[in-house]
Every structure is written in C-alpha cells, then in structure tokens.
Amino acid sequence: MPRSRHATDTQQKRLAHATHAVCCSCCALGLRARSEGWGCDVHQYLGYPCGHVFLTCWHQLMGILFISNNNKHGGDHAAILCPAENGPCSQQCTAVAGRTRCSCFPGFSLMTDGRMCEDVDECATNTHSCRPSEQCVNTVGSFICELQVTCPAGFQLRNSVCKDIDECVLQTHNCGMGFVCENTAGSFLCNPKHKCISGFTQDSHGNCIDINECSSLSEPCGSGFNCINTVGSYTCQQKIIMCNPGYHVSPDGAMCVDTDECQMGTHRCGVGQICHNLPGTYRCDCQTGYQYDALRKVCSDVNECWRYPGRLCAQTCENTPGSYHCSCTAGFSLAFDGKNCEDVNECDKNPCGQECANIYSSYQCYCRQGYYLKEDGHTCEDIDECSQSIGNLCTFKCVNVAGSYQCACPANGYVMSANGRTCKDIDECTTAAHNCSYGQTCYNLQGGFRCLSFACPHNYKKVSDIRCERISCPSNSLDCQNSPVRITYYQLSFQTNIIIPAQIFRIGPSPAYSGDHIVIGIIKGNEEGYFSTRKLNSFTGAVYLQRQVREPKDFLIDVEMKLLREGLGTSYGAQLLYVRTLFVMPPQNQKKFL
Template sequence: PGWGSYDCYQNLSELSVFLPACLSACLPTYLHVCLPPCLSVYSPVINLSTCLSICNGPCMQQCSEVGGHARCSCFPGFFLKADGHSCEDENECVTNSHICQNSERCVNTLGSFVCERKSPCPVGYQLRNEVCEDIDECVVRSHNCDRGFECQNTEGSFLCKPKQTCLTGFTQDSHGNCIDVNECSTLLEPCSAGFNCINNVGSYTCQRKAIMCSQGYHSSPDGTHCIDLDECLTGVHGCDEGQVCYNLPGSFRCDCQTGYQYDATRQRCSDVNECWLYPGRLCAQKCENTPGSYQCSCTAGFSLAFDGKNCEDMNECDSSPCDQECANIYGSYQCYCRQGFYLKEDGHSCGDIDECSQSIGNLCAFKCVNVPGSYQCACPPKGFTMSTNGRTCRDIDECATGGHNCSSSQSCYNVQGSYKCLSFSCPLNYRKVSDMRCERSSCPAHSLDCQSTPLRITYHQLSFQTNIIIPAQIFRIGPSPAHSGDNIAISIIRGNEENYFSTRKLNSFMGAVYLQRQVREPRDFLIDVEMKLLRQGALTSFLARIYVFITANML
C-alpha cells in the first residue's frame, strides 16, 4: 500500500542488481512489504524523484513528471495528503459533493459514495418485507475500508482488518499503509547522553549531539540555545482568511476575527449574519449583512441618523421634487398645485385649467359667470366675502369677528363658510388641565375598571373640504416623547359606524388616522381614537376625541 503491489515490478532481475540485500531476504510475494524501505535505502542508486516504470515512483496512485521531478496525483474520489505522495479517500458525504436526493442518505465508499433510500431502520439495516435486516456492507461495497484492509461484516456495521503486517520499524496507519516509526519520538531514551537521535526508514541512528530545537523553536544566532519561532510574524502559520494568528511559546493559535465564528463542518471561520442573529435589534428599519459586520439603512423617505442605526424623516421638499407646492409628511411628501392648476398623474407636475369652459370652477372661488369677453366671480350669500383680487372668496372667521351666537360656556371653531359651537367637558373622575385636555384622577385601590380607562383625553378639531384627495392622512398620534422599546396600537372605538375612517400603524411609536371614503356632502363627525402604549411592560391608554368637519368645496 502506498507503492502498489508486486505486479508493478516489471524487471526483478534488474532490481536485484541494486537491491541484493533486500531481495535476497524477500520473497516475490512480499515485495510490496519489503521493497519500499529498500527503495528508500537505495534511493541514491534509484532516483525516486522521478516516475519509475515500477510502482509510480514515490506516488501512491498516479505519477507524472514535470521538469524532471515527480508530481503525484490521486484517482477520482481521493485527495492528496500533506506528505505529497499519499492518497486518502474523500468523504463525499461530509464535503457535500454527492448527488443524493433528500429522500436518500449518502454512504461513503472507497473512492466514491452510494445513495441509499432512507428507511425507518437504524443505520446498518434495511427494510425488507416489513422487517429490518442487516446490510452486508462488504457485499454491497458501502464500506470505507482502504485497499490495505479487508472488510468483515458485523451486525449493523462492519470492521476493517489489515491485510498485511508491517516489518520491524514500521507501523500500520488507518489506511493499512506501512509507515515508518519515528523511534526518536516514541522511545524513552533511544540514544545515550550527548547524542542526538536521527530517524531512518525502518530504524534510527545516534549522532553526536548538536543543538536541536523542538518544533516551534529555532536555534539562536550563536547556536547556544533555542528561541521561540513567531509563526505569525514569519507567515508560516496555517490560519485561514477571516482568522487572526496569536503566537504561543513553540506554537500558535488561530482565532476568528470579530464578526466571524468557527464552522466545524467546513473547518473555517464563517461570517456571522448579525441581521439574522439579532432581527430588529440592530437597526431601526433595514439591516444589511457585511463581511464581519453589518450596515443599517432606511426605507424611502428616511435618512440614517448620526448614530448609524435609527432613521429620521427626510424632508423631500428641500430638493424641490414638486412642480409647484410641496408638503412634507412622515416618510414621504405630497405635491399640490396652486389655484388654477391641477396635479397630473405623475404626482409631481401641475397642468393649467380652463376654468369656465371646462366647468371646473377653479377660476372663481364659488361661481364663474360668463360675460362677453370676460367673466365675473360671485361668492355664496353667507359665510364668505369677495377678495380684493375679484376672483376668490375669502372665508369669514365668525369666531374672530364676533359674528357667532355661541354661549359663554361654548368654544367657537371656525370652518369654511360657517362656524361651530363646541362644548368641552371632562367625564367623571377626570379633571380639566387645559381648554382641550382632561386627565384622569387617581384611581381607587384595586379598581381595575378605573385603571383601564384612558390616562388622558384630548380634544381636536379638523376641517376639510369635500374635494379632499382620498385616502388622506388627517391625524397622527404617538407618545411624546417616544422611548426606545415603545410599542403602540391605535383604533377608532366610536364614531366610525359608516367606515369613513381607518387607522394605520406607521411604526412602533407612531400611528395615523385616514379618511378613506369620499364624503360627497358637507357633514360633521366626532370620532374617538384610542392609543394603547406598551412601555417597559406597562400598558397605558390615551383617547383623542376628534371633531372632523367636512365643508363644501368653495375653491
């Protein structure tokens, strides 16, 4: 093994000229045992650095000459070992170079592999007639015994027994090859004091001692003592990419760099995907894995904050994306057109409107009256007055001018073309802390009903026209200030029986109320929006009571 069998020696008489001592004591049947050490002893006579016609030169399987020197290679299913001439079976089942299906399991064989159907039987058994029977790996050739071993079947497994024994000075490895024993390292005191042990093939010799350094050390410049060899500095370490070399006395250690972890299957350092390992904890929005680290990024409409993790709303209006008017909203923006223009389908450009001829009515705020060669504008009889430009109608703020009939206990709220008289009072167990805010008084001990009521009730008034673009975000709600780890849930608990409104959670600390259905006629709504805040394991609720006034389109 490692040299071939005696069949490869083509001219024994020619060999006997060079190897009389060996061949005279060796029968042809055992040439594969005794010839390798003989070839090593007589290597000055027979050049083993080239591919001889006998035994592939120094190679175990295949030999080719390159530049007058032997280059060894292995058969398919084997790989070349570190000694440069021995071949070892490649376990395709471990390296995942097999082609077995998911319904099959891979079984390594010498130089190849076989695919077996998975069965409910233990390893080493197969299902036959509903009974698990032992698999004779030696017959089906699913064992992994090397050529120097014989396969012997056992119950549920097999054994690999050596075919041959080795001469004195040799030992048998796991592949059945006879390899030289290093007596200098295995014997307690192979040589007398003052002598160094030198290992030979099959034996050893003792030579008067000169300074000999152990592996990992080298002789000092003056040759009097051994000093440590820094493998990391000299680059003779075997650390892979992604590893850091640390020098040790007489050795070295390879550790994975930060952001890498050791993969025992592939025997190398693999990158740690921090984004999968800590989902949602490293970045506020998007996390992208990088070699040895990670990088945070934000979705459209947001920019990365200075800390490199959180995202801040980006004011897109600063870059003038709109043809005329731009309004920044959380995470996006909205383009608007000035009076006399309409927003095109691209959402950015504005087109001119032929008001009277197209009957759109935007030429005049309320009514366009055609006259020969021009037009005249008129306003509604109540709630508006004509602007100085003669085209638009200006809303009369009855609350500011005093033209309302609200009582002293009511608040006047101006809407387009009219006004509303609103009354704000706090429910039982609440105290009024401002004109628009009520806070819950302290709850009696063990009163779960009281503790489940909102901590704060705030009143808000919103006014829109019937031509508002649907869906429209009309209100945002969230804790102020927000804390890391906050999580909210919002819902409309009253006033949305006809499903004109909806809520949406924008992120963990911000929610919004949308007008999702077109309101064709002027109409008033009072909706209660509840926000539940989960902060540090405590759940608190807040109530926003919102008056929504939809007025007629006068522009």
C-alpha cells in the first residue's frame, strides 16, 4: 500500500532508526577500508548517501548527530555533520571569495537559513519518473515507484492483493428472512430455506409460485403445437392448419409445404413425358428429342436427320428414339465430336504383306521388286523370273531366289561375265590349262577343249596343219586315182537341242566356174544317221544335222565332194570333227547361238 503524505509517529521513528543504521554501517565500512589500506574510490559503487558517509569516515572526520527539526516528515532524522570540511553547512561547504557557501546533495534542497538541507518531495513536485500505471512514493533523498492495484467490485486490497469480501460474514447482503446467504467470489447468493415441488419456484418472500413453462422454456413444444400452461406443468396442443390444393402440412404440423407430385407419382403426365414440379402444381414436358402431338396428346420422336438434313452429320445420320447418331462409311471413323468423319489409316494395322499406302477412305498394298501382289490384294508372292521371263535373262541357267534371280554357268569350262548374265568360255588352250601331249594339238571348244592329232593317209603329204594333198598316183593304180585330191580337216561345234534341220557345213570348189557340177556325200561316220547332205546349187553342197542331239556327243565324219568340170571328174575330201558344247538351252534361246 502506498504510504500517506503524513506518516504516523511510529513510522517516523522507524525511518529515523533506519537512517541511523545506514549511516553507522556505511561509516564503519569507511573506517575499515582506511585501516585495511583500501582506496577511497570504492564509495562510487555504494550510492547515495552511503557513499558519502563512507568517504567521510574514510578521512576519519565524520561525526554523526541526531538532531530534531521540523522537517516535512514531522519527526527526527539523522543529520550528517562535518565540522572539519563542511564548516557551518549540514551537507556540503565550499569557499567562494573568502566566504562560506553551503550546498546540498542530490534529492535535497537548501533551507532558508542557508545552512540546513531538507528532502525534496519528487512526487509532489512531479519530478519523478514513474509510469502512469505506477504510484510515486517519496523517500529521503529519492523516491520509489509502486504498481497501482485496482480491485473489482466485491474485492478489497489487502497487502497489495485483491481478496474477496465475504458479504455474508460482514452482513452486507440483502437476503430476506426466508433465505440463507451464501458467499461467492465477488458476490453472494440468497438460497431459500426450504424447496418447492417441481413446477414451482420461490419468490422473494419464500412463497412457492407456479412456473410458466411456456414463457420460461425456449421450446417447450414442437413447431406444430401450441403451449398451454397449467398449475405446476404445461400441455402441448397440436395446431390445426388448412392448406391449399397442391400443398400439405409439414411433418411437424407447423406450416404448409409444396406437394411434389412428380416425386410422389400423383401427376398425370403421359408416357415419354417429363414431370416438372412447380409451387402448388406441376408441368408435363416432352423429353429432349420429342415434340408434343396435340392431336394424339402424346410426345412423338423428332427425326432430326429429316428436320436438319446435311447439318448434323458429316456423312450418315441415323435417327434414334429421342436423338440421332452419326456414322461414317467404310474407311472412315467417327471423330471425337461425334459428327465429323476422319480418314482411317488402315496401314497402322499392317494389313499388307509388304508395303502399304494409305489413300483417302481406303488403302493399297504394294509389293517390293521381285514380288507380285496376289489376287487377295494383300499377300506378296515371289516372281519366278526364270520360268516367266520372256526375254533372255541368262545364257546358261537361271536360278530363282526370293525377290530376284541369279544366273549360273556350267561347273566346268565357263566363268560368269561381268554383266552377271552371260557365260564366258575359258580358253584352256591359251591359258595352258589343257593336258594335250606334245604330238597333239589343243583345240578350244565351248566349255572345254580337245586334243586332236591327224596324219595324212598313205600316198598323201601334209601341206599344212589341217590339209593333206595326194601324191601322184601310179598309172596302174585305179584306187589312188579315185581317191580325193585334197583332204582338209575341220573342227566344228554346235549346240545340243539345236533346231533341226540345221545347216552346219558348206563345201564347194574355189574358184567356181560356169558349168561346174558337184556331187556330195558322207562316206564314213554317219552310221546313226544324224547327218545328211544337200546340193544347194551346181557348185555348192551342204551338210545338215537332221536328227536332234539330246546329249553332248562327239562325231567324226568324212564328207566327199566330187567336181565334174569340162567332162573331167575330181574328188575332194573333208573330215569333219563335230564336238558338242555344254549349252543346253530352252528352244526360245537356241537361235541366238546358231
């Protein structure tokens, strides 16, 4: 509690005693410090007035005297005397121009006598620094700030604490004779001395009176009932409400609510119609895609495809009950909007055996080179170029491969040309790949070679590598005179399966003269009848192949030509060596090699 401005005598005595105790303790501290050798600068840490007393006693010049004066506290207080330094002044003394001037410590002011100092009341002079929520309390030479405490109603401040006021003990309550006071925090209650039965309550005089539940309770009855108060209780009576057609009483009986004929099924909408509830009634509407037929009083389907031709679907419009559906022709699919049609890329499903090209509304299958598209339009079949070729693909043999073909040559005697189609004969005689003996002559053949040697018959001499001439005959040798004048060796080759008859050799005199006449014939080597001779004119004869040669075969035939010139006859001989080739070609290719 803040102290009052006028302290009691007891309080003044306590203050004086406390001041005396402080001065003695601070002085004793100064004397001890001087005796133990401490410095005097310790006084700055003690505060006022203890520091001043400490410093004075440290100099051993201090005297303490309790004097009585009429200060503002109305009691005695300790005055500090310093006869050695302060002179006539009670606190501080200074000499100015040879004269004594007294002054006071902070918190004190010089009295009118110019010597004594009195305490300054900072609280009264409003020179304190307390906050608005604090109370200033003056002290000797200073002041203190105490927190102000305000107690609510029903409480009082005791020892700086708000404590409850017991109105029942202090008899400050207003309870009547029929009630008992009961203290509560900050207040009190008046409890009746005896209780009333249910439905009643006591008044201020202790009488039991009826409780009106209809007004005291928030909702004694439901919203559809009226509350009627009775003595000690109440009753609920249902309200009677009359509703218009299309409305009915709510479940709580409080109001009329709309009757939903659509939900209850009491409407009279026809089949296919939609019932829409309205306040007090309802409405029958046709479903979307239907229109009302006033004649038949029914909802009939709207054919949107007829009503909006060409405007609903990009391709085909199909009417459905209450709506329509768009569809697309083959090769198209319905777009996301359900109306337009998009081309279907059938190639994404790999319908073709090899290549697929998407086209508008369809697709086309293609085959790679060397294949042909079968009748199903999807599958690719390899082309057998060897069997179907009209032209000449290979000179010897055609081998079909997947998607193409390859040409092959006989295993021996030929190599493939750079064009990959024709076979080139290997000249074994030139490359010295033959095995002919020294006395034989190597003759290259298509696909091989022959080692041939011939000697002139008796009575002939060899005039060249292929020709022998008759030596003069004795006059008596008729056989010698009938033998050929000249024998010439020819090597010929022709193809197997050649088309017959085929002319393979011609013979005639050189030079020929008008009137010449020849006779040609095969005198040896045609036992199997493969060859025949013909006279082309009077001076030219020819040898023909008249029988098909199915397999490679060698022939050695002697052909004789007799020349009749100017009545004289001369015969000439030719030995023909026909060596087969290894080409066995189909008939359409034979002409090329004739």
